[in-house]
Amino acid sequence: MGIDAMTLYRMGRKLYLRGIPVVPAVLRKAIHFLHGSYIPVEAEIGEGTQLGYGGMGIVIHKDARIGRHCLISHQVTIGGRSGLKDLPVIGDYVRIGAGAKILGNVRIGDFAVIGANAVVVRDVPAGTVVGGIPAREIRKDPDPLAAYEREMGLRPPVRRPEAVPSVPPPASAAQ
Numbered sequence: 001m002g003i004d005a006m007t008l009y010r011m012g013r014k015l016y017l018r019g020i021p022v023v024p025a026v027l028r029k030a031i032h033f034l035h036g037s038y039i040p041v042e043a044e045i046g047e048g049t050q051l052g053y054g055g056m057g058i059v060i061h062k063d064a065r066i067g068r069h070c071l072i073s074h075q076v077t078i079g080g081r082s083g084l085k086d087l088p089v090i091g092d093y094v095r096i097g098a099g100a101k102i103l104g105n106v107r108i109g110d111f112a113v114i115g116a117n118a119v120v121v122r123d124v125p126a127g128t129v130v131g132g133i134p135a136r137e138i139r140k141d142p143d144p145l146a147a148y149e150r151e152m153g154l155r156p157p158v159r160r161p162e163a164v165p166s167v168p169p170p171a172s173a174a175q
Contacts, residue, residue: 005031008034016042035054036057048068052072057075058077064090067110073096088107091112093148094111099116100117103120109125110127111147112124
């Protein structure tokens with residue numbers, strides 16, 4: 001098993017955030033050469049996000065934001081449109097099918113599913129399944145968490161609250 005595009009992206013992102021200038025650019029070129037993808041270190045991609053087939057053919061704009069635990073299939077484009085300044089913002093636990101295009105100032109809600117080869121140019125509410133060109137709503141799940149568990153076969157990881165430092169007992173209670 002080789003190194004996938006997401007592993008190279010994560011290494012480059014850590015170095016980029018530390019202010020190291022050349023190595024992240026070399027890693028971006030390695031991603032392009034090995035996987036045929038453009039995944040810049042400037043893009044914000046949340047923890048646990050996975051790329052299908054190691055990230056083959058994926059194009060992500062440098063200003064796009066992708067949430068946690070998303071699944072992005074191969075040949076997906078996440079980028080801008082001519083004349084529009086803002087870029088896509090993708091929520092948590094979103095699944096994007098092969099060949100889908102998410103373009104322009106678009107907000108994708110948590111637990112949304114983007115069908116294969118869909119072209120998304122409008123916002124997608126949380127828990128909605130969309131498909132087609134342009135993408136239209138196919139179904140809306142009343143309980144997106146249960147649908148995610150049923151379709152993916154696993155429960156989404158729950159963030160543990162930060163540990164609260166213990167408060168020492170008052171001096172009068174210690175006696």
